[in-house]
Amino acid sequence: MVFSLLRPALFALDAERAHALTITALAAWGGRGGGPVADPVLHNHVAGLDFANPVGLAAGVDKDGHAIDGFFGLGFGSVEIGTLTPLPQPGNPKPRIFRLREDRAIINRLGFNNGGIDAALPRAIAARRKGRLGINVGANKDAADRVQDYVTGVERAAAIADYVTINISSPNTPGLRDLQHGTALTELLAAADAARGRGKQRRPLFLKVAPDLNPREIDGIARAAIERGVDALIVSNTTLSRPALRSIKCRETGGLSGAPLARLARARLVDFRTATDAALPLISVGGIDSADEAFARIRAGASLVQLYSALVFEGPGLPRRIAQGLTGLLKRDGFASVAEAIGTK
Template structure:
C-alpha cells in the first residue's frame, strides 16, 4: 500500500542504485513471518518438484542471492538467483539499466555482472528457502571454453539448487546466443547433463531461451531439449526487437523487458508448446503484470510463470496479488489445480 508513495523517490534515483537499495532492504527484512502464498488449488508439480504456487521470481533480480528469503516473504513460490558465472565479473559499463515509464518497460545491458558462483553459493545454502530455489548459470564474457564454464556452474549449483537453469539467452554477452543452435547446443546440453549428477543428487535442468528466434531455430531447440533430457524450458529472456515505444530511453541498446514484451512472449510460449508437442513443461516470462496475464499464460501452456520488470512498476505486493488472483480464477472456472488449467485455452 505504501509503494505508490515511495515510487517517485525510487524513480528519482538511478535505476541500478534503486535496485541495489531494494535488494539490501529485502535482505535485511529476510521475509520474517511471511512466506509463499500457499493454497491447495495453487500447488503444482513440475519436473518432479512441488511448488506452493506457480509464481516465481525470474533470474536477474537477485543475481548474487543476497535476498532469497526476503523474496519468498513477498509470496513467490520459487526464486531463481543468478545469472552466476564461474568467476566474478563487473559486467558492462554504467549506466546500464534504463526505465521506460511511459511503456512500463526496462532496457538493460548489464552483461552478467555478479560476484561469482563461489561467493553466492554459501548464501544460497544458508537461506531458509521457504519455496523452491533455482540457480541460473552462465559463462564468463572472456571464457575461452564456454561449455566448460557452463559445466562448472551446473556442477557447483547442483549441490545446492532445487533446479539449475542454463542461460544461453542473454543479449548482453557477445556470441552467447550462438549456443542456442545446432551442434553447439547439443554439446552444451550433454555437458550440463553430465555435470548435474552429484552422487545420488540429480536436480532438474532448465534451459532459458531467447524470444528472438525463427521457426527453424525454435524447432531445433525443442528437439535438442527433448533429446538431451532437459526438464523444462523457460520462455523467454529480454528481446533486442523494438516495438513502438514512447519513453525517452527507448533507443538505448540492450534487452527490452516489461509490458512491450508481452505479445512476443505469448507467441513464443505458443511456438514452443507446439514444437515440443507439450512434452516439456514450459515456464513463461515476459510482460506478466497481473493475475489475468498470468492465468492466460497458464491456459496457453505454461506450468509456471516468472516476474521481473513488472515489480518495478507494480511494487513488492505483485507476486502475492497474482497468486491470490490465480486461485480466484481457477476456482471460478472449475479447475481443481494449476495443472488442470495448463494448456486448456
C-alpha cells in the same frame, strides 16, 4: 500503499542504485512473517518438484542471492538467483539499466555482472528457502571455453539448488546466443547433463531461451532439449526487438523487458508448446503483470510463470496479488489445480 509513497523517491534515483537499495531492504527484512502463497489449487508438480504456487521470481533480480528469504516473504513460490558465472565480473559500463516509464518497460545491458558463483552459494545454503530455489548459471564474457564454464556452474549449483538453469539467451554477452543452435547446443546440453549429478543427486535442468527466434530455431531447440533430457524450458529472456515505444530512452541498446514484451512472450510460449508437443514443462516470462495475464499464460501452456520488470512498476505486493488472484480465477473456471488448466486455451 507504502510502495506508492516510496516510488517517486526510488524513481528519482538511477535505476541500478534504486535496485540495489531494494535488494538491501529485502535482505534486511529477510521475509519475516511471510512466505509463499499457499492454496491447494495453486500447487503444481513440475520436473519432479512440488511448487506451492506457480509464481516465481525470474533470474536477474537477485543475481548474487542476497535477498532470497526476502523474496520468498513476498509470496513467491520459487526464486531463481543468478545469472552466476564461475569468476566474478563487473559487467558492462554504467549506466546500463533504463526505465521506460511511459511503456512500463526496462532496457538493460548489464552483461552478467555478478560476484561469482563461489561467493553466492554460501548465501543460498544459509537461506531458509521457504519455496523452491533455482540457480541460473552462465559463462564469463572472456571465457576461453564457454561450455566448460557452464559445466563448472552446473556442477557447483547442482549441489545446492532445487533446479539449475542454463542461460544461453542473454543478449548482453557477445556470441552467447550462438549456443542456442545446432551442434553447439547439443554439445552444451550433453556436458551440462553429465555435470548435474546422477541418481538421487540428479538435479532438474532448465534451459532459458530467447524470444528472438524463428520457427526453424524453435524446432531445433525443442528437439535438442527433449533428446538431451532437459526438464523444462524457460520462455523467454529479454528481446533485442523494439515494438512501438513512447519513451525517449527506447533507443538505448540492450534487452527489452516489461509490458511491451508480453505479446512476443505469449507467441513464443505457444510456439514452444507446439514444437515440444507438450512433452516439456514450459515456464513463461515476459510482460506478466497481473493474475489475468498469468492465468492466460497457464492456459496457453505454461506450468509456471516468472516476474521481473513488473515488480519495478507494481511494487513488492505484486507476487502475492497475482497468486491470490490466480486462486480465484482457477476456482471460478472450475479447475481443481493449476495442472488442470495448463494448455486448455
